[in-house]
Amino acid sequence: MVKANMPGLRARPQKSGIIYYYFDAGGKPRKEIPLGSDYVLAVRKWAELTQAQASAVQVVDFLQLADRYERDEMPLKAKSTQATQLSDLRHLREFFGKPPAPLDNIRPMHIRGLLDWKKTQPTTANRLKRLFSHMFNKAREWGYTHAENPATGVRGFELAQRGVYITDAVFKAVWEAGGEPLRDTMDLGYLTGQRPGDVLRMTTHDIVEGMLLVDQGKTGARRRIRVEGQLAELLARIEARKAGHKVHCSHLAVNTRGMPLTAAVLRKAFVAARDAAAAANPMLRAEIQAFWFYDLRAKAADDVSDRDGGQAAADLLGHDDVRTTSRHYLRRGKVVGPTR
Structure with a gap:
């Protein structure tokens, strides 16, 4: 007699009175595997098939992983990170998806x-x-x-490592060639030491009790920058222009019409x-052409480090470890004295 705790085991009585046993493998159409008429042997085979079915592992390929990652994980990233990962995921889908590579079959040689x-694109x-x-x-x-x-x-x-340090002369040359929106944004980027995306998101609502509050989009690090000195002068100048x-x-970085400055407009204005x-400055042409807006964050790190030390630079940039600042942002080298 087939017991209730033996799922998948089916008994089929024949006209001859002999009972044949089958393993119900499921599926559409339903498939049944004959186990014979000997009950003991049938139960033994049923146990083997049940164990094999239970231990079978679904084969997941890279495209299935990519779809779930894009759906569940990517929306949790910063907008800039999402854009980069979407582009990179297209390359990974092309490499591991034609044909779809089972995850268990991917080896170091494939990486x-x-x-x-x-x-030819080592950074990528x-x-x-x-x-x-x-x-x-x-x-x-x-x-x-x-x-x-x-x-x-x-x-x-x-x-x-990118070793470009933006001197005050190079900064001044580009600053003077730009309009007021670019000048204000360059100053804001340098004085706060924040990433371009975070600079463009800053608003008057972020100024609380004499502090400019920063919630970094990439890492989530929070900083309170004292509104004093040149930063206080800049914020007053921005409000006067607005x-x-x-x-x-409410945005601090605005265009000539008072609307929020976009990344595309900032890039175009900076390049121009x-x-x-x-x-206009042939003696500085090479240094100027090597200047990108994001270099202002490294310039801020170097200048603060020279004045107050590496830890102060790391604090401003939002790094938990000063070694991160030293490895990626400090470009001038440590100031040392001569032998004599």
Whole structure:
């Protein structure tokens, strides 16, 4: 007699009186596996098939992982990070999705192949490896695979650290070539030491009790920057300029009509001012052309470090570890004395 606690075991009495047993494997159409007429042997086979079915692991491929990551994880990132990861995910889908690669079959040699595939763009290649590694760790958390992360131990490309320090002369040349919106935004970026996206998000509502409150979009780090000295003068200048516009908004970085300055408009204005400054200052042309707006964060770090030390620079930039600041932002080198 088939017991109630033996799911999938089916008994089929025949006209001859013999009972044949079957394993119900499910599916559409339903599939039944014959187990014979010997009850003891049938139960033994049923147990083997039940165990095999229970231990079968769903094969998950990279495209399935990519779809879930894009749906569940990417919206939690900062907008700028989302844009970068969407672009990188297209490359990863192309590499691991034609045909779809099962996660359990991806090996370190394939990660090396990914890097070599983008060897002419080493920065992009390293970024793709980092994103893949992060996604694979998520796959392990979600139970998609129990395999070791194949990116572990695979070295990316060695990249030269950006060593451009923006001197006061280069800053002044571009600043003078720009209009008021660019000048105000350059000053705001330098004096606060924040990323361009965070600078563009700053509003008057962020000024509380003599502090400019910063909630960094990339890391979530929070900083309170004292409104004093040149920063206080800048904020007063911005408010005076905004008062002359018919349209008023709370953003600190605004265009000539008083509307919030966008990243695209800032980039266009900066490039135009940089080109004009390079043409007007031939002796500084190379240094000016190497200047990008994001270099102001590194300039702020260097200048604060020279004055108050590396920890002060790390505090301003929102780094928990001063080594992060030293490794990625301090470009001038430590000030030392001569032997004699």
